[in-house]
């Protein structure tokens with residue numbers, strides 16, 4: 001231990017929300033140069049605690065000290081003035097403005113007419129220094145998720161942040177991007193900056209941090225030196241039981257063809273993600289994994305297979321019905337469920353209640369509807385059951401979804417879609433933002449669907465997840481489906497090989 | 509003791525009544541300052557306005573006369589706004605309702621005689637006229653993404669010009685002693701009266717408010733409209749067709765304003781003449797916001813607004829103040845309203861200085 005006074009000290013932080021106590025007398029300490037990993041189940045209070053630190057929420061009790069001095073933080077601007085900045089779980093960039101404009105947006109000490117050129121040059125300096133490649137003139141809307149995140153980091157560095165808070169920064173990153181982020185963080189800490197980051201991925205905790213703090217139900221459960229702990233111990237501390245990391249799966253016994261896609265192509269502005277002559281089939285009781293770096297057409301594939309975008313060529317047949325060019329409702333009526341990659345924009349409606357979000361698939365059918373009128377009692381019972389089965393933590397059915405923690409919003413979507421699924425499940429990054437316990441549960445649930453005869457298309461960037469769950473794995477690159485690996489061939493290095501463009505001979 | 513705002517997790521039921529009332533009261537307070545600054549006694553003025561609205565059965569019936577079109581247009585606007593379709597064309601839709609009813613009144617119904625069927629026909633024509641005038645911008649928006657704020661606003665002016673042309677030109681009554689306006693409709697299609705000049709239109713408006721509230725909050729279709737209004741992208745993913753639903757909802761929205769116009773010509777003027785573009789369609793926008801887009805609150809908000817209008821006229825006569833006082837107060841309502849939204853989303857909480865917990 002070093003004897004320096006801590007750079008940052010949060011003491012006895014209490015934050016109540018109606019129905020929950022998000023922080024219950026939490027203490028937190030950060031030394032200069034520290035990377036502190038904040039760990040905890042969904043809804044444990046990680047984001048809330050950090051939101052208190054940057055002045056988005058006012059604590060009901062507790063104090064914050066910087067260099068042993070009591071500070072008052074009433075707004076993100078106050079925090080920024082003290083050198084504390086945060087990247088939020090959901091990005092906060094303005095899509096139709098450029099990188100440079102976003103970086104200075106909302107900055108306090110801006111001249112009346114800021115010179116964008118100066119800003120751009122400074123951005124280029126910083127990005128060179130930290131090896132963070134970004135074009136300052138690019139519009140945010142044209143950037144991939146990984147690039148957007150780089151912009152967020154640049155923005156904090158540009159504004160001179162000394163303590164950086166990253167809320168699940170890698171949930172949406174590719175493994176390579178996450179590796180790059182690690183380098184950036186190391187570089188920053190070697191220069192005396194400090195970081196707090198929230199993640200659910202144990203590997204990253206071990207690779208990024210030197211200290212770990214585990215939260216549970218708003219309280220601190222443990223503070224550890226990373227070097228003196230193991231992922232297993234941390235997981236157990238968090239969940240309160242052992243996490244298995246592997247799932248029970250029945251032997252592969254494929255049935256009839258459920259999804260049959262022939263020469264599927266789409267139109268689109270982005271050459272890279274436009275679908276090009278995709279052929280694939282999924283049978284009952286089969287999980288087809290789709291690997292590949294995000295932005296290579298995975299989202300387009302999911303959207304085409306759920307009727308969101310019409311194919312420009314080719315055909316889609318589901319359960320022997322020709323679905324080509326049909327609207328989303330036809331897909332839903334044919335038993336297709338969809339877990340979209342963007343939970344806030346596409347998967348849920350934040351301004352509506354948890355109950356209403358859970359019934360958004362089922363409301364069309366009896367017993368939830370009778371002569372066009374919604375049946376309150378049956379809906380209540382149904383929602384109650386889903387909340388319980390999927391362990392969604394919410395104060396009540398009536399709570400608006402936007403007030404749930406990130407992971408619990410994801411669980412709400414999963415519960416609705418898995419429950420309504422009848423034949424085909426399209427799941428894009430289903431475990432994104434979930435804690436280890438919930439991740440395990442969701443994977444097990446999807447595999448259970450497969451065991452019961454559902455055909456599953458699983459889009460993921462996590463090779464472990466794909467290998468663990470899939471019966472076959474295809475790799476997407478630049479809008480094309482490269483070869484599909486089966487059985488023995490589903491291995492890390494073989495998938496990697498396909499990604500680099502080599503197809504093992506024994507496959508088609 | 510500390511006072512604190514706390515974000516609500518659920519929309520409150522009481523706010524249905526409290527929000528419109530609170531914004532009304534605050535606007536009265538602000539108005540009092542304004543009146544005092546102009547050396548008018550606020551208390552006397554408000555008293556005169558109140559007596560003007562409630563002093564006699566006749567006065568109250570005048571409130572009803574104004575509340576009827578305000579409720580209907582308010583409902584129409586609220587319905588469209590719930591879908592984030594910024595329909596500010598209730599004024600034009602109301603006028604086209606008047607034109608629609610007049611077509612039946614002048615060219616379908618015999619000049620003398622006729623029966624209830626013709627009245628029903630005229631009412632349907634009014635709704636069709638309003639629906640047409642809202643349907644055009646809705647089509648432009650859903651097919652070609654043309655901004656509806658512009659189209660609905662511009663179509664108001666087109667509506668005003670077209671009805672002025674009609675009653676001044678081709679439909680003008682040659683025996684009208686020089687007054688511009690069409691001939692009177694047959695008595696058979698006059699809307700039955702209640703008290704004073706008020707008609708059964710108010711009862712129909714109240715029933716419609718109730719039905720609309722029920723449809724929006726309790727039915728499948730209402731659920732889908734809420735989804736579209738709150739997140740059209742997610743609604744689309746979940747199989748709800750935004751364009752079709754917006755079109756249908758806007759036809760209804762226009763039909764409601766059209767009905768208001770129909771009731772004006774069938775119940776009040778009994779002919780097509782000037783006085784349809786009194787600004788009900790614009791007041792409706794304030795009412796819709798005041799009511800937080802809730803159909804039941806629209807009724808309350810419309811009644812309050814009608815009181816301001818009728819009371820404003822009284823103030824002019826009794827206090828010798830410009831009748832614009834009523835209009836100024838209307839405008840002032842918008843200010844606390846912006847704050848009022850805070851109250852429906854937040855709640856006030858008293859918290860003691862707790863040592864523990």
Ligand SMILES: Nc1ncnc2c1ncn2[C@@H]1O[C@H](COP(=O)(O)OP(=O)(O)OP(=O)(O)O)[C@@H](O)[C@H]1O
Pocket residue numbers: 017018020021022040041042043044045046047048049089393394403404405406407408433435515
């Ligand atoms: N603005 C808010 N209003 C009401 N309740 C809230 C609000 N923000 C958070 N909560 C509640 O506080 C609790 C903690 O939420 P928080 O977002 O801090 O969890 P988290 O640890 O970040 O979880 P996750 O891993 O799922 O992101 C949850 O029960 C959540 O519903």
Ligand SMILES: [Mg+2]
Pocket residue numbers: 046047048089167405406407
């Ligand atoms: Mg969180």
